[in-house]
Amino acid sequence: KLYEDVADLPALQYDFVVVGGGTAGLVVASRLTENSSVSVLVLEAGPSNVGVLDAQVPFLADGVANNGTPYSWNYSTIPQTGAANHVFEYLRGEVYTWWMQLAQQDGLAYTRGAAEDFDRYANLTGDEGWSWNKIFPYFLKNERWTAPADHHDTHGQYNPAVHGTDGPIQVSISGFSWSEFEQHVIQTTEQLPHDFPFNLDMNSGKPLGIGWFQYTIGGGERSSSATGYLTPAVLRRPNLDILLHAQVSKLVNVTQSRVVPAEPLAFRGVEFKYGSSLHVAKASKEIILSAGPIGTPQILLNSGVGDRTALTALGISTVLDLPGVGKNASEHPYFGMSWAVNSNQTVESITQNATRYNEAFAEWNRSHTGPFVDPTPGTHAGWLRLRANSSVFDIHPDPSPGPDAPHFEMIFQPFGFAGTPGHFISLTMAMVSPVSRGSVTLSSADPFATPLIDLGLFSNEFDALALTEGIQFALKFVTAPTWNGYLGAPTVDLTSMSPAELTAYIRAHSGPGVPRYPDLKVKGFAGLRVIDASVLPIVPGAHTQAATYVVAERGADLVKHSWS
Numbered sequence: 001k002l003y004e005d006v007a008d009l010p011a012l013q014y015d016f017v018v019v020g021g022g023t024a025g026l027v028v029a030s031r032l033t034e035n036s037s038v039s040v041l042v043l044e045a046g047p048s049n050v051g052v053l054d055a056q057v058p059f060l061a062d063g064v065a066n067n068g069t070p071y072s073w074n075y076s077t078i079p080q081t082g083a084a085n086h087v088f089e090y091l092r093g094e095v096y097t098w099w100m101q102l103a104q105q106d107g108l109a110y111t112r113g114a115a116e117d118f119d120r121y122a123n124l125t126g127d128e129g130w131s132w133n134k135i136f137p138y139f140l141k142n143e144r145w146t147a148p149a150d151h152h153d154t155h156g157q158y159n160p161a162v163h164g165t166d167g168p169i170q171v172s173i174s175g176f177s178w179s180e181f182e183q184h185v186i187q188t189t190e191q192l193p194h195d196f197p198f199n200l201d202m203n204s205g206k207p208l209g210i211g212w213f214q215y216t217i218g219g220g221e222r223s224s225s226a227t228g229y230l231t232p233a234v235l236r237r238p239n240l241d242i243l244l245h246a247q248v249s250k251l252v253n254v255t256q257s258r259v260v261p262a263e264p265l266a267f268r269g270v271e272f273k274y275g276s277s278l279h280v281a282k283a284s285k286e287i288i289l290s291a292g293p294i295g296t297p298q299i300l301l302n303s304g305v306g307d308r309t310a311l312t313a314l315g316i317s318t319v320l321d322l323p324g325v326g327k328n329a330s331e332h333p334y335f336g337m338s339w340a341v342n343s344n345q346t347v348e349s350i351t352q353n354a355t356r357y358n359e360a361f362a363e364w365n366r367s368h369t370g371p372f373v374d375p376t377p378g379t380h381a382g383w384l385r386l387r388a389n390s391s392v393f394d395i396h397p398d399p400s401p402g403p404d405a406p407h408f409e410m411i412f413q414p415f416g417f418a419g420t421p422g423h424f425i426s427l428t429m430a431m432v433s434p435v436s437r438g439s440v441t442l443s444s445a446d447p448f449a450t451p452l453i454d455l456g457l458f459s460n461e462f463d464a465l466a467l468t469e470g471i472q473f474a475l476k477f478v479t480a481p482t483w484n485g486y487l488g489a490p491t492v493d494l495t496s497m498s499p500a501e502l503t504a505y506i507r508a509h510s511g512p513g514v515p516r517y518p519d520l521k522v523k524g525f526a527g528l529r530v531i532d533a534s535v536l537p538i539v540p541g542a543h544t545q546a547a548t549y550v551v552a553e554r555g556a557d558l559v560k561h562s563w564s
């Protein structure tokens with residue numbers, strides 16, 4: 001049951017306490033409570049998604065992410081020295097993040113990454129269970145492929161053989177056509193097939209090439225772990241309680257035991273704030289941290305699990321010296337380019353025309369059809385590699401997990417970024433195999449203080465130089481003959497810049513994606529696990545929700561197995 005008030009919560013003692021009701025947390029809670037003999041409490045800082053239009057209507061998805069809404073943690077990065085000391089709002093990165101509350105993955109893009117991403121996780125962890133072949137069934141278990149809202153013929157737009165059909169999360173292809181723009185993208189794959197081959201399905205484990213974007217959307221609405229895993233039937237389970245507006249500060253009631261020498265420590269309680277009062281929820285079996293790549297390391301650090309020197313400097317006593325907590329954060333920086341177009345068939349035809357906007361919204365309300373059924377990220381995506389002889393490999397060895405994995409994602413969007421009147425299209429180039437690393441650290445001993453988020457953007461020269469090369473792919477893409485007569489002037493003329501100027505410009509104008517933190521079971525502890533995006537040891541070359549879902553599905557199986 002969903003509780004809005006701590007006073008209504010029937011108990012503060014459960015078998016499992018899950019911290020965070022986001023993408024992963026709700027999967028774990030839903031799967032664990034399939035066994036009616038275990039009890040689970042989820043503590044979520046945010047409000048409910050129910051009745052929040054921005055969380056329901058794909059076209060309004062940005063509204064959930066913006067700083068200043070009740071659904072955002074309102075975080076910013078610390079000044080990024082590698083990016084002209086820019087302070088980035090840490091959410092609007094079109095691509096990734098974590099602070100959506102109750103499972104609102106903003107952009108809705110559904111991309112699994114390369115098979116090689118998962119095979120690398122298997123190698124790094126020594127656990128074959130994370131390999132693509134072993135993880136693939138979890139993708140199918142999570143997914144329910146769904147016809148697009150306009151029921152158009154999807155033949156040749158995806159490969160049904162690699163999709164699940166009866167999982168909780170609906171996945172679909174755009175349900176409204178920006179046909180003119182789409183044709184130019186597809187024709188480019190025919191006119192420049194060597195550089196930009198068509199890929200029938202970017203979620204087959206071999207993402208390279210240009211293909212139709214897939215989204216976590218069903219029937220014109222967002223599909224998320226809140227809608228897919230927290231169904232009315234699941235919410236009626238007597239063994240599942242979810243408390244909203246409960247912000248966890250730290251783990252408490254640490255005990256020491258000699259029973260398992262490798263796991264001498266255990267936390268038995270989770271301290272959380274509801275309103276102005278503090279409470280402790282107790283877990284007899286496990287505490288599962290699913291608070292995302294910022295929340296999870298912050299809670300561990302608040303609890304005294306982290307680098308001893310840094311904790312001591314803040315006056316926090318160390319429970320276990322684990323210097324890796326909050327380190328190894330990485331990000332997908334991206335750079336967007338816009339061109340004016342000789343057409344009025346762009347998203348601006350809605351966003352810059354109040355009458356059409358209202359008509360489109362009314363259509364969505366009436367029949368869940370029309371342009372509001374899709375988010376605005378784009379109609380297609382392309383996954384590309386640096387050229388094998390690129391000079392950037394002199395600076396750093398290839399950071400991608402293998403030859404079938406991308407260095408870049410190119411997103412094709414029938415709208416511009418400038419915000420000026422007119423009609424535009426954009427190509428966004430994201431660097432999805434970053435070498436730079438950052439960190440999440442505490443700003444004070446106050447567990448509710450905003451943590452310091454350092455994405456380390458461009459701290460390694462490789463990333464900026466690689467992204468500069470990536471820009472050349474985008475500029476080449478629009479040289480295909482199909483764009484003649486359609487494409488107007490770029491909003492910023494990048495071709496007039498020298499390579500050094502272009503690199504500096506990219507450093508100053510790129511946006512961020514998401515950091516993460518590795519490790520599933522927290523070393524040294526009994527009954528403490530991390531199950532969320534932060535366990536991925538290296539960010540996949542993809543948007544991260546699909547990887548998070550399979551981490552959560554397998555994570556839930558691992559927990560079940562431990563207690564069976």
Ligand SMILES: Cc1cc2nc3c(=O)[nH]c(=O)nc-3n(C[C@H](O)[C@H](O)[C@H](O)COP(=O)(O)OP(=O)(O)OC[C@H]3O[C@@H](n4cnc5c(N)ncnc54)[C@H](O)[C@@H]3O)c2cc1C
Binds near residue numbers: 045533
């Ligand atoms: C703007 C934006 C766009 C995105 N677009 C896409 C996309 O298009 N495609 C894609 O694949 N991925 C996208 N993502 C990324 C995706 O949302 C994440 O990969 C995914 O949500 C990570 O799941 P998680 O369970 O680790 O964390 P989350 O889903 O963030 O869940 C963490 C939960 O814990 C809660 N929490 C945190 N701290 C505490 C605390 N102290 N106490 C209690 N609760 C706490 C949070 O409120 C949240 O509900 C986007 C993210 C953002 C923000």
